[in-house]
Amino acid sequence: MSYDDVVSSLRTIYDARAAKRDATARQSWKLEERGAFLNRLKAIEAETLLDLGAGTGQDSAHFAAHGLTVTAVDIAPEHVALCRQKGLTAEVRDVLHLGFAPAAFDAVWSLNCLLHVPDENLPAAFRAVREVLKPGGLFFVGLWGGTDSEGIMEEDGRFFSFRSDERLLRYASEAFDLVDFHTINHGFHFQALTLARPLPQQST
Structure with missing residues (x-):
């Protein structure tokens, strides 16, 4: 499937499931990952955050409650509508068509979003972020x-496009510096990466 075909299909599916997803609470281990990232953001004094694949805005609302200026984006209009009901700034966009100014955000949060991006488009997705x-x-x-x-x-x-740890890290390293990588086993292999946009090279 092409990326555009994937987005169109997923939009229909997620729109139909929006209310049910909004009523589903985050698992405790996902809350721990979110809390650890928030601590990193406090350490660098981040102010702005893009929630990529925000779903119905549960994580966006949490980050906003802790003082961050959050922009939520999702491919599904029903998700975006639920984000806006929570008082969030939210737009219907996808990772290859973000449409924001360069260097607009101090941080980006993306939970179970890029697994819907075909392998051939993942390098472009990392570059877009x-x-x-x-x-x-x-x-x-x-x-x-x-x-x-994938399929x-x-x-x-x-x-879904699933990747081995080695393959995912190889893609990520083409665009970012690695801050942290760890895995969690909850009946399925979960990969958690914290990446940083490299600082400009200083001439000597």
Whole structure:
């Protein structure tokens, strides 16, 4: 499937499931990942955050409650509508068409979003995020993975691209510096990366 086909299909599926997803609470281990990233953001005195693949805005609302100026983006209009009901700034956009000014954000949070991006488009997705992130800014990426496979899950209807740790780190290192990488096993292999946009090289 092309990236545009994936986005169109996922938009339909997520719009239909928006209310149910909004009523589903985050698992405790996801809250721990979010809390750890928030601590990193406080340490660098981040002020602005892009929530990429924001869903119904649960994480966006949490970051906003802790003083960050949050912009939520998602491919699904129903998700965006629920974000706005929470008082969030939210737009219907996808990772390859973000439309923000260069270096617009101090940080980017993306939980289980890039696993819907086909492998052939992942380098472009990382570059797109780097473009809107300030030098030295932090990017959290959380994904299901562990093995290399992609396609539509028949019982689910959604497209997924799963990657081995080595493959994912190779893609990430092409655009970012690695701050932290760890995995979590909750019946499925979860990959958590904290990345940083490299600072400009200083001439000597």
